Amino acid sequence: MKTIADYLRTQAAALTAMADADNLKGDYADELAENSRGLGRKLDLAEERYREVQGHLSSWSDELEEFQKKADKALRDAKEAQRVIDSHARDQDDKRAPDKKDRDKSFEPTEEDPVLKHAKEDLEDARKRLDAAEGDYRERASHFASRIRSSIDDDMKDSFWNEIKGWVADAEWLGKIADWASSAATIVGIVAMFFPAIGVIALALTAVVAVIHITQAATGNGSWFDVVMDLGALKMARNGIKAAKAIKALQQSSRKTAADLAKDGATARSAQANAGARKTAARKSRKRGGTSSRNRERARARRLRLEGENRAAGKKASNEIRDSEMPQITAQEKAGVLGDAQVAKQVKDIKKWRDAYPDHTGLADNARQAERHKDALQGSWIVSTGLDATDKSADYATDDAYSRVKDRMTAPVPGTSQW
Template sequence: MARPKDWQPLRESDPVPGDPSGVRSQVTHMNKIAEYLRTQAKSLTAMADADNLKGKYADKLAEDARGLGRKLDLAEDRYREVKGHLSGWADELEDFQKAADKALTDAQDAQRVIDSHKGKDNEKPADKKGSQDDKAGSADEDPALKRAKEDLADARRRLNTTEGDYQERATHYAGKIRSSIDDDMKDSWWNDFKGWVADADWLGDIADWASWAATFVGVVAMFFPAVGVIALALTVVVAAIHITQALTGNGSWFDVVMDLGALKLARNGMKAAKAVKALQNSSRKTAAGLANRQAKSQAARGNAGARKTAARSERKRGGTSRKNRERARAKRLRLEGENRAAGKRASDEVRDAEMPQITAQEKASAIGDKALARQMKDINRWRDTYPDNPALASNASQAQRHKDAIQGSWAASTGLDAADKGADAVTDDGYSRMKDRMTAPVGSQW
């Protein structure tokens, strides 16, 4: 049964938290384990006492079987005692919660009566007779209001008593459970580590804080992509904590799946962004080469006649002096150099051209990433400048696919994050209960 969320006018939050049904389900589980251990211990004892095995291996097998049987007996005792303590705590916890809920209901009923009389008091005209009339008014207080105030005070006393008893019994059962597990059976380092994680409530607090911080930084990264690495680092921290908690049985594997999904989506988005940047550089390089060849060809057409004349003069023999031939050769080389220079200038203009400016709509289409929007516009600019070039057309097509991947990763990641943070409010904590059912530690529990 879901606990009340609003504890006004008595408390800010639930003073007797806990889930009796969840505790009882653990008791049932532990009872099954205890029965299984008892059965296995008897089987091992019977094996050790069997007379039909002979030889050294039989003695060794009997010795090991007796040792393991004793360990199983100790484990069974531990489970049996702990489940007894938990069963008692579940019953008392349920009684405490019923008493607290009754006090809350009575207090809220009384508060409604008090609030309704406040409205009536505000409508009364001011009394002009001074303190004597005030005292008379106090004596003539509405019986219903007086009774409501007494009921509210009584509800507070009852809740205080219940809360004190709750704390005392919780401490009592915690001590009993610690005493039950303090036996001759030695826990492994993994069991100790699981216990440490279970007691480290601050790990969960860090995970919650980092998760909300990653959400906030992720939104900021839409406008300042450079901070995206911070969001990624925070997500890694959250995933590491959730994996540790899930491995030790103190957290849900569903949270781990969600975290790994978020990291996968972030990785896909980062890879796609790098691919767009590489395509933009490739398009610039290709366009620069095309501009070089185009400008060089145009310049060559402009001085083609002069170059041909110089070349013919350079080849002439007989009546042409050597000096004239050298001048003709120098002219030809100069004209060819001018052609190459024209090509280089055109190439440099493309390579060094300013990145295009973008509109608000273009920025929005890139999820607020100004750099991505400018890269996409630059890629499309060179494709449109040289529409017959297949490489530039291919770059533009690939860039669009990567941009779609970035948008899809962002949308999926944002949707999962919003669903994870808001599902409990929609399902009345059913979402958390579902995740709790996906809790399973790695390694032995005893």
């Protein structure tokens, strides 16, 4: 602080000399002189603060050293007194150990040894001296803290943004939370390959890390490189979730389309099978002359029943597809979607209905889109995992050069201030 104060005093004097120089002419010279004087006054304020605080700390350092000496002396005396007490206790234990024939005899204590008594008094005195030194230490610490607060309560005020930056700089727990959440997100992300339902936890943890890193970077207490890495990981996670949702939607669409096709096909086949009977029944239901109304009603009922059978056949075929079990997958197929068995089954189901109706362009298009989304899911995971692995291991491979590169990308968001 003394070095900084000396440097500020030198710079303030240089600015004042610049402002008072008379060998510059023109509007720019007046502007330069005015700004130099203003900055010089601010540096004077800063120099005064540093100089006063340095004086307080120097005085406190001298007193603190004396308190430490008193505490050390009390500790040495206490240890010596305790050594005498322990030694006397061992001697007493040896005296109390009776021979076999005297085991039942009670031990009669003698008058307290003057050496032991003096050692106990010395121990108590050492404790009192330590308590006194500690009390004096706390009183003087409070005194110098008050002096320092008074010295920094000057006309040089920090902005609200500077207060925030200072708070973040002191909040070391933020960095610890970010490190913990980052490690947890990596572990949960790997587990989510086999239990996709917890993937949202990994996403939430990554978001927490991103928010902390953005806060630290914006206040100049962290690297924007970390923010870029976090946003990249969030982007990849979002792409993976979108791809999985798209595959699910395509699977539902393909199954619905296949069910509709099965319904139309079954209905048509049933209709073709009873076409003659329906025509005969329709003809009889319309026939007049020599045909009773009762016979016509029976023929009409038969036609309606046959038509109902056709519809029922179509509905049955549709329901069989809608309610059919998802296809079984192989270990290779599961690995192809990074362990997400549900997505693997959905992709296979889409391809199953495409193969069942090869002439249907919609089902073929669904299969192509599903394959594309599966590739996106794989790519997102590979990139996200690569970013995470690089961030966590690069320092070991580069002898901390990776961290030095990140440190060069540290810059706070500017705010309003006197400086």
